Amino acid sequence: MTKKLFYDNSYMQEFDAEVISCENDKKGWALVLDQTAFYPEGGGQPADHGVITFGETTVNVMDTREKGGVIIHYTDSEIPAGTAVHGRIDWDRRFDFMQQHTGEHMFSGVVNSMFGYNNVGFHLSEKDNVVDFDGPLTKEDIKAIMDRCNEIVWANQTVETGFPENVKELEYRSKKELQGEIRIVRTGSADICACCGTHTATTSQAGPIVALNSQAYKGGTRISILCGKRAVEYLKNRNDDCYDISHQLSVPVEDITSAVTARLDEIGQLKYALANAKRQLMAVWAEKAETDGELCVMVKEDLTSTEIQSFAALLSEKAKTAVVLSPQGENGGKICIISTVYDTNKLGRHISAALGGKGGGRPGTYQGNVDKTADENALKELIVSFE
Ligand SMILES: [Zn+2]
Numbered sequence: 001m002t003k004k005l006f007y008d009n010s011y012m013q014e015f016d017a018e019v020i021s022c023e024n025d026k027k028g029w030a031l032v033l034d035q036t037a038f039y040p041e042g043g044g045q046p047a048d049h050g051v052i053t054f055g056e057t058t059v060n061v062m063d064t065r066e067k068g069g070v071i072i073h074y075t076d077s078e079i080p081a082g083t084a085v086h087g088r089i090d091w092d093r094r095f096d097f098m099q100q101h102t103g104e105h106m107f108s109g110v111v112n113s114m115f116g117y118n119n120v121g122f123h124l125s126e127k128d129n130v131v132d133f134d135g136p137l138t139k140e141d142i143k144a145i146m147d148r149c150n151e152i153v154w155a156n157q158t159v160e161t162g163f164p165e166n167v168k169e170l171e172y173r174s175k176k177e178l179q180g181e182i183r184i185v186r187t188g189s190a191d192i193c194a195c196c197g198t199h200t201a202t203t204s205q206a207g208p209i210v211a212l213n214s215q216a217y218k219g220g221t222r223i224s225i226l227c228g229k230r231a232v233e234y235l236k237n238r239n240d241d242c243y244d245i246s247h248q249l250s251v252p253v254e255d256i257t258s259a260v261t262a263r264l265d266e267i268g269q270l271k272y273a274l275a276n277a278k279r280q281l282m283a284v285w286a287e288k289a290e291t292d293g294e295l296c297v298m299v300k301e302d303l304t305s306t307e308i309q310s311f312a313a314l315l316s317e318k319a320k321t322a323v324v325l326s327p328q329g330e331n332g333g334k335i336c337i338i339s340t341v342y343d344t345n346k347l348g349r350h351i352s353a354a355l356g357g358k359g360g361g362r363p364g365t366y367q368g369n370v371d372k373t374a375d376e377n378a379l380k381e382l383i384v385s386f387e
Helices: 091-115 139-154 229-249 253-288 305-316 344-355 376-386
Strands: 014-025 028-033 050-054 057-067 070-075 084-089 119-124 129-133 159-162 184-187 191-194 209-217 220-227 295-299 321-327 333-339 365-370
Touching: 028 057, 084 091, 091 119, 091 129, 091 139, 091 184, 091 191, 091 209, 091 220, 091 229, 139 209, 209 229, 220 229, 229 253, 253 305, 295 305, 295 376, 305 321, 305 333, 305 365, 321 376, 333 344, 344 365, 344 376
Parallel strands: 295 321
Antiparallel strands: 014 028, 014 084, 028 070, 050 057, 050 084, 057 070, 119 129, 129 220, 159 184, 184 191, 209 220, 321 333, 333 365
């Protein structure tokens, strides 16, 4: 059994210890110490990283696991058994997890007391702190939960951890039936929960607590939360985003939502007006198109896939075979063929053989891309050579 120093003091960043064993296995050197402040992955909380030093040598701890009460530090080099060492955990990483984990307890405890729902899933990583509840929560519910959590943050209440003797009489949250010694974490007035993780000493050190987006999940609700420094970093970045948008739209930051809605409406109206104007323009082009009634070929720049098809359809009312090629800047072009006399797929392939590109379609209509473009005369010659 390894002595777990993090249970006596979750704020211990450095410690002395002696190497019990160090064996090479698949994940690196599996180092066992007589005591450690490195927290092993468990209870939803990721493993500690850090370094172990002896003399002039420093060894990195890449992962920490627990097997049957023994804590294994996965290191990048060997340290012989019997060596006296000094361990130092990556404190930024650990304190972040302590803030996220303590905040998660508060959030889950408040959801439980306000709505009676249980935390049925918890995922904590360097990026995410996601909690699942077994009941629906509205946006307004989540705001009320956030308010309550932050009131408890500001009340600066003590977080107590331990193995109480009267555990059987306690009402505490737990995802599974527990046996043996049960570690209880009381997070101020927010929560009492069975948990093996590391936590901040007070509720204030885990704050602020911010809920991000939520989604309906398996009949309940999945919510991403951010606590402590993560919450502040996130809010700083989103604040920058809001002011960027405010400057770009030249409106006060509190008006950006209505300004974006107004711009999107405007874009919708412009798209509609542009589509109408293009339709009218294509009708004029079609009216003026020169054709002998057999073949009508036109080259028009920058038509969309829908437009090229509508335009070819208009031309096909005047000729048995209508071909439209639309150059698209540097990127070759689009082509559409509508014919009542040719096998349009074969004609399309014939044009592709000369101009590159590919396409397809149902009988009578071919639509595709060409790598090179051509003018109307060159295109007519190509079609005539197919005959
Ligand atoms: Zn926990």
